[in-house]
Amino acid sequence: MPPRPRIADVADIAGVSRTTVSHALSGRRPVSDEAKAKVIAAVKELDYRANQLAVNLRLQRTQTIAFVMPDITNPFYPMVARGVQDTIRDAGYQVVVCSTDGDPVREAAFLSDMVSRAVDGLIIDLFRTPAHAVEALVGKHTPAVMLGPMKAPPIGDRVHGDDRVSVAEATRHLLRSGRTRIAFAGGPPGIGPGGIRQSGYEDALLGAGVAVDRKLVISADYTRDGVRVAVEAALADGLDVDGIVCANDLGAIGALDALRAHGRSVPDDVAVIGFDDIDAAALVHPALTTIDNRAYEKGTVCGRLLLQRISGELDGPFRDIIVPGSLVVRDSA
Amino acid sequence: MPPRPRIADVADIAGVSRTTVSHALSGRRPVSDEAKAKVIAAVKELDYRANQLAVNLRLQRTQTIAFVMPDITNPFYPMVARGVQDTIRDAGYQVVVCSTDGDPVREAAFLSDMVSRAVDGLIIDLFRTPAHAVEALVGKHTPAVMLGPMKAPPIGDRVHGDDRVSVAEATRHLLRSGRTRIAFAGGPPGIGPGGIRQSGYEDALLGAGVAVDRKLVISADYTRDGVRVAVEAALADGLDVDGIVCANDLGAIGALDALRAHGRSVPDDVAVIGFDDIDAAALVHPALTTIDNRAYEKGTVCGRLLLQRISGELDGPFRDIIVPGSLVVRDSA
């Protein structure tokens, strides 16, 4: 089994120098038709493909962008990833995905590692690493886009939804149907997107002249089981509730589990609203009313932004792009 | 904004040679405590991190493994990916995911590209590229594991389920409950895992003395909509059926859609069984009886196998590892 052919092998067979092979293949300098033909013949004969490692080192780029996300098994992220990949593929880029489980150690490790691997761009969705720490990890050489509503100072463009507005709208949807004891089930305080979504919930309540009752704010995490347990505990505790706005769909599904376990019917006794509109939202029973988080579109926006930053087509101040969500009314509310 | 520090900068500040810096950091040769201390101080001062591109070129490895899959938004694959990542992370490897949509052009392009990027290992799940073509694309230098029941000649280890046995068991489950008109809904003939699963279906039927009725074999694809449409068409056509075994869960969910649209109750009129046990299987109504495809375990097995091949700890003939599935009985059958 022969080793992979190198450019020198091609040059030997074609009877020209390595330089000429390089120029013939890249077209960056003119090469006579005769030489070009010989090079192409040699390439075909050897099945030569350039070693990208060498190209990367010389050019200091990798045609790779990294996507650092909290959880690859949360369907929102694969959908974003697909949007990213569909957008950058034609430009010759690949995407490497890094699932951190929201662990700050792993978040930092991935970020640092990707930078030293010289990825050309980063898409970052962090749970527990504060913005100022990101700056130290990533530096200023690598274009980055922050996915989600991370607080300033950003080190790159941001693309996010108008979560606060969307959740307010969802909450008003419940208020309009006459609900008055509306709870919010989110993640741990200050972690992930729950905080800003909770603000939207409070906006709507206050706008309707309803006081925010601390007992109605349930803090859990963003998993099905976590929210199920938290809601069950609240119900067992005698919580008086006729609607639950959840920080994400997985959590909302957990809330459905809990309500079913306590014999409450949805939406008659308690209405439930999620966030994300993952595929499963339409599958559960009753089908989940939720907010479409536009995962695929966000992916394409991130991809385009990065491509533009890399090419220099876009520079100057960081942009802040909002991909608005929209309420999808199904059966649960 | 200064450029990234190089090893020469560290060497200058520490007052030693680049060689010594390298040895001090890698530990591959002994270095005096004094020199080591100076190197470490300089590294800290500069926040030096080695440029992995250079390391990769010199060492001819990338600490990267590529996972080429048909569809990243099919929840089975993210779960496998998580298993892979959890297994290889501690060894310092990352995973890049490539979603091909089953397009043979893209399958070939990704494979070829990953090899020229010198990934250290490949996990491959192909829909439309035949095995012999894979060999030409991948060559013999890159360890690979084929996920799924690809036919010979393999170019690497294989890990797959005993799909034929599992589906036979599932089919017998229906036969035992007195069903006699059992259909099979799979992908297009010869594409993807449908074929071998169909064999299991036929095994069970023949084993029970039931003839296989061609009209009961519905060929569609592996998406929810594709199977819904195909099953609706069959029902509209007057198909007499009291059970459907599907090649995957997404398809089974589509079958549920179709049955509901035609007013058939599940499982009373028609029983439905899926394959994979994705999260959604437990969410649909009625909850789907299915075969647990052990996605996460398969990911860990692939990861371990690759690590062993890369390290040379494992060599010799390609292995064929079976991760058996198991029937998960819920409400739909």
Add this chain to the structure above:
DNA sequence: TGGCGTACGCAAACCGGTTTGGGTGAACTG
């Protein structure tokens, strides 16, 4: 025939690390 411009090919430098092979001085040995 001499002067000049153009087209094209090549040697060498470069990217930033790791590894090899040789050299030096100190400690130890007989």
Add this chain to the structure above:
DNA sequence: CAGTTCACCCAAACCGGTTTGCGTACGCCA
């Protein structure tokens, strides 16, 4: 005191491409 051994460090080669800068051959023109 000469001969070894050992611990340590360094210069140079190397990975495999791309790019720079220069040299040469050739055509064109006066």
